[in-house]
Amino acid sequence: EAExxxxxxxxxxxxxxxxxxxxxxxxxxxxxxxxxxILGQGPELLVQFQDESVVDDSQLxxxxxxxxxxxxxxxxxxxxxxxxxxxxxxxxxSSVDTYEETQYFGPGTRLLVL
Amino acid sequence: AQSVAQPEDQVNxxxxxxxxxxxxxxxxxxxxxxxxxxxxxxxxxxxxxxxxGDNLVKGSYGFEAEFNKSQTSFHLKKPSALVSDSALYFxxxxxxxxxxxxxxxxxxxAVHP
Numbered sequence: 198e199a200e201x202x203x204x205x206x207x208x209x210x211x212x213x214x215x216x217x218x219x220x221x222x223x224x225x226x227x228x229x230x231x232x233x234x235i236l237g238q239g240p241e242l243l244v245q246f247q248d249e250s251v252v253d254d255s256q257l258x259x260x261x262x263x264x265x266x267x268x269x270x271x272x273x274x275x276x277x278x279x280x281x282x283x284x285x286x287x288x289x290x291s292s293v294d295t296y297e298e299t300q301y302f303g304p305g306t307r308l309l310v311l
Numbered sequence: 312a313q314s315v316a317q318p319e320d321q322v323n324x325x326x327x328x329x330x331x332x333x334x335x336x337x338x339x340x341x342x343x344x345x346x347x348x349x350x351x352x353x354x355x356x357x358x359x360x361x362x363x364g365d366n367l368v369k370g371s372y373g374f375e376a377e378f379n380k381s382q383t384s385f386h387l388k389k390p391s392a393l394v395s396d397s398a399l400y401f402x403x404x405x406x407x408x409x410x411x412x413x414x415x416x417x418x419x420x421a422v423h424p
Binding site for chain 1: 347
């Protein structure tokens with residue numbers, strides 16, 4: 198069964214450092230999502246791509262976060278500089294297309310900022 | 312604005328008993344409703360969804376959910392709970408379009424032997 202791949206699984210960094218997360222969606226999935234899940238809460242959408250284009254980044258803190266999906270396949274989410282409040286699980290998901298399609302999630306990257 | 316409420320932080324049930332995890336939603340337009348399960352330090356696993364049609368939706372691992380438009384609810388149910396069902400359950404809603412999912416805060420299900 199095809200799965201969404203993410204790396205690294207865990208990341209510890211110091212505040213003010215740069216971190217990057219990678220996601221490889223299920224093959225053929227046009228839509229890719231990055232979510233942030235703070236402990237004890239549900240996931241919150243940070244950015245959504247349709248192929249290589251951003252269709253929603255309204256909740257992305259653009260002063261420090263950036264995301265790209267250059268060839269419309271895999272994607273990278275970057276934080277620079279990291280802050281203590283960025284400690285969370287970062288989840289990537291993909292779906293065949295937008296609309297009512299099911300989103301399938303990767304295992305996540307747990308970030309701890311010291 | 313879309314929103315999802317999961318009124319119970321935790322649900323406790325004995326193994327073999329039926330379980331219900333509650334979810335209510337608010338959305339403009341027709342709702343697309345989803346249930347996901349999360350095990351410790353793992354991503355979310357899709358359980359089931361309601362898009363249209365029969366109000367009773369059957370999903371993975373024996374779970375089902377009932378869509379109730381008048382009560383704006385989408386409660387998750389299982390006739391006989393297993394200890395292995397113990398996990399964190401999330402309800403989510405979308406109104407279609409760009410399919411932005413809004414998640415509830417989650418309900419922790421604890422099934423006791």
